[in-house]
Amino acid sequence: MFHLLWLVPALPFAGAAILMLFGPRMSRRPAAWIGCGSIGVSAAISILIAWRFLAQPPAGGSYTQQLWTWMSVAGFQPGIAFYLDALSLVMMLVVTFVSFFIHLYSVEYMGDDEGFSRFFAYMNLFVASMIVLVLGDNLLFLYLGWEGVGLCSYLLIGFWYTDPKNGLAAQKAFIVTRVGDTAMALGLFLLFHQLGTITIQPLMQAAQQHWAGGSPYATAAGLLLLGGACGKSAQLPLQTWLPDAMAGPTPTSALIHAATMVTAGVYLIARTHVLYSLSPVAQTAVTVVGLATLLVAGFAALTQDDIKRILAYSTISQIGYMFFGLGVGAWTAAIFHFMTHAFFKALLFLASGMVITSMHHEQNIFKMGGLRKELPLAYWAFVIGGCSLAGVPLVTAGFYSKGLILWGALSSPRGSETLWALGVFGVFLTALYTFRLIFIVFHGPCHHKPSQKTGMTMGVPVIVLCVLSLVGGFVNLPAWLGGHPWFVNFLGAALPATAEGHPAFGELASEGLVSLALAIGLVAAWYFFLKRRELSEWLASTGLGRLLHRWWYNDWGMDWLYDRLFVRPVGWFARANKGDAVDLVYDGAAAVTRLGWRALRTTETGRVRWYAAGLLVGTVIFVMILALL
Amino acid sequence: MFALGLIGLLVRRNLLFILMSIEVMLNAAGLAFVAAGARWGQADGQVMFLFILAVAAAEVAVGLALLLRLYHRFQSLDADAADEMRG
Amino acid sequence: MAVLFYIAALVAVLSTVLMLTRLNSVHALLYLTVSLLAVAVVFYTLGAIFMAVLEVVVYAGAIMVLFVFVVMVLNLGNRAVEIERAWVRPGMFTGPVILAAILGFEVAYLLMRTGSFTAPAAPVGPRQVALALYGPYLLGVELASFLLLGALVGAYHVGSRRAPGRMDGSGSDRIRVTAGGDLVRAGADRPSRPA
Numbered sequence: 001m002f003h004l005l006w007l008v009p010a011l012p013f014a015g016a017a018i019l020m021l022f023g024p025r026m027s028r029r030p031a032a033w034i035g036c037g038s039i040g041v042s043a044a045i046s047i048l049i050a051w052r053f054l055a056q057p058p059a060g061g062s063y064t065q066q067l068w069t070w071m072s073v074a075g076f077q078p079g080i081a082f083y084l085d086a087l088s089l090v091m092m093l094v095v096t097f098v099s100f101f102i103h104l105y106s107v108e109y110m111g112d113d114e115g116f117s118r119f120f121a122y123m124n125l126f127v128a129s130m131i132v133l134v135l136g137d138n139l140l141f142l143y144l145g146w147e148g149v150g151l152c153s154y155l156l157i158g159f160w161y162t163d164p165k166n167g168l169a170a171q172k173a174f175i176v177t178r179v180g181d182t183a184m185a186l187g188l189f190l191l192f193h194q195l196g197t198i199t200i201q202p203l204m205q206a207a208q209q210h211w212a213g214g215s216p217y218a219t220a221a222g223l224l225l226l227g228g229a230c231g232k233s234a235q236l237p238l239q240t241w242l243p244d245a246m247a248g249p250t251p252t253s254a255l256i257h258a259a260t261m262v263t264a265g266v267y268l269i270a271r272t273h274v275l276y277s278l279s280p281v282a283q284t285a286v287t288v289v290g291l292a293t294l295l296v297a298g299f300a301a302l303t304q305d306d307i308k309r310i311l312a313y314s315t316i317s318q319i320g321y322m323f324f325g326l327g328v329g330a331w332t333a334a335i336f337h338f339m340t341h342a343f344f345k346a347l348l349f350l351a352s353g354m355v356i357t358s359m360h361h362e363q364n365i366f367k368m369g370g371l372r373k374e375l376p377l378a379y380w381a382f383v384i385g386g387c388s389l390a391g392v393p394l395v396t397a398g399f400y401s402k403g404l405i406l407w408g409a410l411s412s413p414r415g416s417e418t419l420w421a422l423g424v425f426g427v428f429l430t431a432l433y434t435f436r437l438i439f440i441v442f443h444g445p446c447h448h449k450p451s452q453k454t455g456m457t458m459g460v461p462v463i464v465l466c467v468l469s470l471v472g473g474f475v476n477l478p479a480w481l482g483g484h485p486w487f488v489n490f491l492g493a494a495l496p497a498t499a500e501g502h503p504a505f506g507e508l509a510s511e512g513l514v515s516l517a518l519a520i521g522l523v524a525a526w527y528f529f530l531k532r533r534e535l536s537e538w539l540a541s542t543g544l545g546r547l548l549h550r551w552w553y554n555d556w557g558m559d560w561l562y563d564r565l566f567v568r569p570v571g572w573f574a575r576a577n578k579g580d581a582v583d584l585v586y587d588g589a590a591a592v593t594r595l596g597w598r599a600l601r602t603t604e605t606g607r608v609r610w611y612a613a614g615l616l617v618g619t620v621i622f623v624m625i626l627a628l629l
Numbered sequence: 630m631f632a633l634g635l636i637g638l639l640v641r642r643n644l645l646f647i648l649m650s651i652e653v654m655l656n657a658a659g660l661a662f663v664a665a666g667a668r669w670g671q672a673d674g675q676v677m678f679l680f681i682l683a684v685a686a687a688e689v690a691v692g693l694a695l696l697l698r699l700y701h702r703f704q705s706l707d708a709d710a711a712d713e714m715r716g
Numbered sequence: 717m718a719v720l721f722y723i724a725a726l727v728a729v730l731s732t733v734l735m736l737t738r739l740n741s742v743h744a745l746l747y748l749t750v751s752l753l754a755v756a757v758v759f760y761t762l763g764a765i766f767m768a769v770l771e772v773v774v775y776a777g778a779i780m781v782l783f784v785f786v787v788m789v790l791n792l793g794n795r796a797v798e799i800e801r802a803w804v805r806p807g808m809f810t811g812p813v814i815l816a817a818i819l820g821f822e823v824a825y826l827l828m829r830t831g832s833f834t835a836p837a838a839p840v841g842p843r844q845v846a847l848a849l850y851g852p853y854l855l856g857v858e859l860a861s862f863l864l865l866g867a868l869v870g871a872y873h874v875g876s877r878r879a880p881g882r883m884d885g886s887g888s889d890r891i892r893v894t895a896g897g898d899l900v901r902a903g904a905d906r907p908s909r910p911a
Binding site: 645646648649650652653656660663664666667670671672673674675676678679680682683684685686687688689690691693694695696697698700 | 732735736741744745748751752755758759762763764766767770774775778779782783786787789790839840844845847848849853856860861863864866867868870871872874875
């Protein structure tokens with residue numbers, strides 16, 4: 001069964017190739033069948049492989065499929081190989097499964113779009129690249145997938161390319177992530193240079209053998225890879241591209257910019273966890289980045305008025321939680337949160353897509369309102385997704401995963417009460433902005449009558465994701481509920497267990513306090529945004545409120561800062577150097593050449609005898625040299 | 630004789646004479662080959678002369694065809710008339 | 717035999733010089749033919765009998781016929797001799813003669829340095845030549861045949877009246893007007909143009 005592994009990325013890739021070549025001449029129905037079908041079969045194969053993996057785990061808990069050698073240069077032999085273990089299995093399952101439902105949803109959502117087959121070609125290419133990223137056996141192959149998803153992200157953000165704004169957003173995403181990718185490439189070079197291999201598992205073993213704890217190499221490599229992860233996962237210094245990336249079609253936002261691609265950074269850090277275990281500095285950096293991002297993005301989400309931007313900031317914030325979990329050593333919890341987040345965030349985006357469609361592509365939440373009765377499915381999807389996002393106790397998936405991360409923040413030796421408290425404050429923020437969104441959009445007075453209803457093809461994926469957002473957490477019931485931490489044990493084969501420290505209080509108390517924070521957030525949201533909305537408006541109109549609102553609304557002024565710090569100096573330099581000083585050298589070379597041409601053209605008389613005489617003189621000289629030697 | 634052919638090539642403006650000079654030069658080269666072959670008792674010299682013969686035949690055929698065309702065009706056998714491609 | 721060789725060589729050089737200095741192209745052609753025949757005699761004295769035959773048949777025969785044919789097609793006449801008289805002046809010979817002399821001396825010097833001339837070894841017969849041709853030089857033979865085919869096609873294409881480009885049409889009309897004479901008509905106006 002495992003030998004079918006190569007089909008999982010190959011099928012979506014083949015689908016993408018077919019759609020790119022023949023898509024323009026294809027009608028919508030076969031294009032949709034190819035687009036969805038290839039992902040569907042790929043998802044089915046993933047499930048079969050997972051079944052086999054659970055029933056008969058391969059020796060050593062991992063399976064490597066070596067297809068061929070990519071290149072072979074002086075001992076550098078990266079292969080085209082897939083590596084399957086518990087971690088990549090979970091990633092692969094989630095990616096193919098969620099992708100399939102989002103593809104299904106897109107068939108109807110993109111139904112009227114001119115670039116229908118183009119859209120599916122990009123999406124399929126994305127899925128193929130993402131699976132390559134997840135299954136890549138060596139860091140170079142992983143990097144191929146990493147750049148592939150970046151490319152697809154660029155193509156899909158700028159999908160509606162006739163609007164220059166979308167193109168700019170796509171460029172921004174591409175360039176900002178490129179900063180991170182460069183750091184990651186440097187990290188790869190460093191690892192290869194120091195350890196002589198790029199295949200992940202031998203690399204990790206070599207790192208453990210050659211580098212002592214706290215080694216500067218491990219720290220440097222860890223920080224460089226973290227840079228790459230920050231770019232791709234939109235973490236703090238490089239998070240500015242994700243909100244603008246919402247310019248793409250909503251299924252794109254759901255798949256790429258919420259569920260899968262942006263969590264690639266989490267996967268990368270989990271995959272190379274050995275480096276971070278070796279370097280406390282790098283791991284602390286992960287913690288700090290995660291914590292800062294989750295708070296910053298939470299505040300920013302509070303002030304947005306575009307429905308997709310709120311969800312984008314929420315995504316940044318949730319990935320911040322994952323980084324936070326990785327940073328405190330709760331590896332499995334972070335991957336758990338990745339899985340549940342993929343479910344509920346995809347659900348939220350798909351539901352927001354339904355709302356946007358029925359509101360004639362209006363995305364401002366203050367122009368919506370009272371949609372509860374009109375769009376019951378979207379409403380319930382939002383409620384379920386929002387509850388899962390905020391982590392409503394016991395019934396939602398988000399509760400279990402987020403609780404596990406926060407418990408790790410408290411209980412692991414790397415955690416502390418302060419970190420935990422800040423994380424819990426993040427829960428309060430999450431609840432506040434999530435229910436602010438729900439209350440404003442679906443409750444209160446109705447401003448606009450929504451027009452069209454959505455059909456089954458959009459409904460089914462939403463319902464499936466609703467169910468998954470609710471029950472997805474039951475795979476890892478905590479011990480205090482009398483359950484079995486099945487998911488954590490499963491991942492234990494690939495990731496180290498969370499170390500036990502000396503928590504100040506028990507897990508149950510931690511979960512209780514988290515739930516309390518959530519309840520406060522929910523009530524506050526209800527009070528400020530539904531019961532007494534004028535109160536929130538008054539708060540925003542005071543001097544300090546206005547200042548904070550503007551500051552947070554503009555993403556803490558990060559764009560402004562980068563504009564001043566990088567864009568303008570570079571632009572100034574480009575203008576100052578318009579004449580291009582370096583070009584003078586080349587212009588000089590051109591002038592010399594032109595002079596030579598003037599001199600030589602006089603010999604081109606067009607007379608055959610002249611040329612023959614030249615030949616003769618040359619021969620005379622040549623033979624003379626020969627004779628004299 | 631090669632030198633004589635060379636002189637003819639350089640002196641005469643008439644294309645016909647230039648072609649004849651080239652013939653003379655080829656013939657001289659062939660003579661040198663045959664003489665060298667005879668001197669060292671090798672068959673290679675005569676083989677080379679055969680090749681030169683083939684080259685000469687081909688060259689004359691094409692050269693004379695070109696000459697005819699040029700004459701049609703310029704009404705003259707002046708080799709310097711066709712200097713339109715000068716730099 | 718040696719006397720014959722030197723006489724033939726002298727005839728060849730002399731007739732070549734005379735060919736170069738002729739103004740009338742037909743005269744020049746006749747001298748060239750004499751020169752080629754003299755070279756054939758030289759071949760004979762060198763023992764290359766087959767080559768001598770080929771020299772007569774191909775050079776003095778086929779190639780010269782081609783030249784004669786072209787000269788007849790052009791029908792240059794007395795006017796051409798006048799033009800030649802204007803083109804060929806004794807002073808023009810100095811430069812090329814000096815250059816060619818230098819080259820000749822150089823080659824002679826190199827030859828002298830290589831070694832002295834001795835009596836020729838046993839003459840090389842046609843049998844040996846044929847064996848060498850179809851043995852080690854088979855590829856060369858094939859290439860030569862390709863070259864001849866290419867020359868055939870090229871000559872046909874270039875010489876064709878219907879050659880593409882702006883040379884077509886008007887040129888062939890003009891030749892009839894300027895170069896009258898029955899021979900021209902007979903040669904140049906091959907039955908390629910249906911009246």
